[in-house]
Amino acid sequence: MNESPVRSATTPSDDPIANVIAVASGKGGVGKTWLSISLAQALAKLGQRVLLFDGDLGLANVDVQLGIQPGMDLGTALERHLPLSRAVINYPSGGFDLIAGRSGSGSLASMPINRLQALAQGLRAVGESYGRVVVDLGAGIERPVRYLASRAGFCLVVTTDEPTALTDAYALIKMVTLDAQEQHKDTPLGVVVNMAASREIGQRTYETLSKACERFLKRRIPLLGVIRRDPKVRDAISTQTPLLVRHPSSPAALDIEALARKVQEVTGGELTPARRGA
Numbered sequence: 001m002n003e004s005p006v007r008s009a010t011t012p013s014d015d016p017i018a019n020v021i022a023v024a025s026g027k028g029g030v031g032k033t034w035l036s037i038s039l040a041q042a043l044a045k046l047g048q049r050v051l052l053f054d055g056d057l058g059l060a061n062v063d064v065q066l067g068i069q070p071g072m073d074l075g076t077a078l079e080r081h082l083p084l085s086r087a088v089i090n091y092p093s094g095g096f097d098l099i100a101g102r103s104g105s106g107s108l109a110s111m112p113i114n115r116l117q118a119l120a121q122g123l124r125a126v127g128e129s130y131g132r133v134v135v136d137l138g139a140g141i142e143r144p145v146r147y148l149a150s151r152a153g154f155c156l157v158v159t160t161d162e163p164t165a166l167t168d169a170y171a172l173i174k175m176v177t178l179d180a181q182e183q184h185k186d187t188p189l190g191v192v193v194n195m196a197a198s199r200e201i202g203q204r205t206y207e208t209l210s211k212a213c214e215r216f217l218k219r220r221i222p223l224l225g226v227i228r229r230d231p232k233v234r235d236a237i238s239t240q241t242p243l244l245v246r247h248p249s250s251p252a253a254l255d256i257e258a259l260a261r262k263v264q265e266v267t268g269g270e271l272t273p274a275r276r277g278a
Contacts, residue, residue: 014117014120014150014151014183016150016151016152016153016185016187017120017123017124017127017133017151017152017153018153019127019130019131019132019133019153020123020127020133020135020151020152020153020154021039021132021133021134021135021152021153021154021155021156021263021267022055022135022137022148022149022151022152022154022155022156023035023036023039023134023135023136023137023155023156023158024137024139024145024149024155024156024157024158024172025137025139025157025158025159025165025168025169025172026139026140026141026157026159026165026167026168026169026170026171026172027139027140027164027165027168027169028059028139028140029139029165030139030158030159030160030165030194030195031158031160031194031195031227031233032136032137032139032158032194033056033061033062033065033136034065034233034237034243035156035158035192035194035227035256036052036062036134036135036136037052037062037065037066037094037136037242038242038243038244038252038253038256039134039156039256039259039260039263040052040094040096040132040134041094041095041096041242041244041245042244042256042257042259042260043096043131043132043134043260043263043264044094044095044096045095045244045257045260046260046261046264047131048130048131048132048264049097049129049130049131049132050095050096050097050130050131050132050133050134051088051096051097051098051099051126051127051130051132051133051134052091052094052096052097052098052099052133052134052136053074053098053099053123053133053134053135053136054073054074054098054099054100054101054136055074055101055135055136055137055138055148056101056136056137056138056139057101057111057138057144058138059138059139060073060074060100060101061101062098062100062101062136063098063100063101064240065237065240066091066094066098066240066242067240067241068089068091068098068100070087070089070098070100071089072086072087073087073099073100073101074087074099074100074101075101077099077122078115078119083122083125083126084099084122084123084125084126085125085126087099087100088126093241093242093245094242094244094245097130099126110144111144113143113147116143116144116147116148119148120147120148120151123135123151132267135148135152137149140168140172141168141171141172141175145172146172146175146176146179149172149176149187150176150179150180150183150185150187152187153188153267154188154189154190154263154266154267155176155187155188155189155190156189156190156191156192156224156263157169157172157173157189157190157191157192157221158192158194159191159192159193159194159205159209160193160194160195160196160205161193161195161196161197161201161202161205166205166208166209169191169209170209170212170213173189173209173213173217173219173221174216174217176189177189177217177219188266189221190221190222190223190224190263190266191206191209191210191221191222191223191224192223192224192225192226192227192259193205193206193223193225193226193227194227195227195228195229196226196227196228196229197228197229198228199226199228202226202227202228203223203226206223206226209221210223222266224259224262224263224266225255225256225258225259225262226255227252227255227256227259228251228252228255229252230250230251230252230253232246232247232250232251232252232253233250233252235247243256244256244257
């Protein structure tokens with residue numbers, strides 16, 4: 001694949017990247033990174049060729065959760081003006097590829113807009129050979145989060161039933177919506193309720209958020225999945241093993257697989273012809 005280095009993008013397109021699924025949250029502690037990893041694996045099990053991109057610019061930890069030490073991370077590729085493809089590593093037990101981030105890099109978290117545009121251009125290029133690119137965004141509503149969310153073909157907003165999580169999820173949805181309106185665009189959004197005591201409680205949590213969005217934003221955001229609270233998740237994280245590998249029949253694993261099928265449905269199935277081995 002002929003991929004231009006990140007620095008070569010002088011007029012990068014701000015159009016959404018159709019096969020990118022961004023995973024975002026208004027606050028930390030809602031299980032966003034774990035969900036991104038698990039969703040990447042579940043999509044791979046459905047036959048997609050998947051790239052997991054650690055876009056938490058400044059507090060990256062996908063590699064920590066997976067127990068791997070990448071030879072090159074996103075920060076290094078950007079610093080050396082290398083194509084993002086140089087930072088891709090394969091994660092065989094999960095069935096997907098990965099671009100690891102760099103934890104503790106405040107310079108990435110405050111990346112200026114021209115470099116954010118170049119990063120999106122590089123992501124578009126490296127993602128051309130994948131059916132799905134799952135981007136684990138940083139928590140919060142800062143510009144890098146909102147910008148990368150707006151470049152995604154679809155954005156999942158992760159929340160829990162905690163009042164602060166709901167408030168911050170609403171704030172994120174509001175800011176992304178306003179940004180899109182200013183650009184006369186639309187960023188498709190969906191909600192995932194994580195760590196729910198039951199599916200019924202997860203549904204009620206979603207309805208609380210949905211009513212606020214309808215009342216104040218005049219926008220209805222669909223519920224794509226409820227992931228039940230499951231002690232097997234903590235065990236998988238502590239052993240640095242994906243849940244679908246360590247506990248494939250656990251309640252949360254089944255919920256993740258249902259979420260992956262729903263994501264496939266709402267994002268139109270196979271958006272690029274590339275599959276593993278193609």
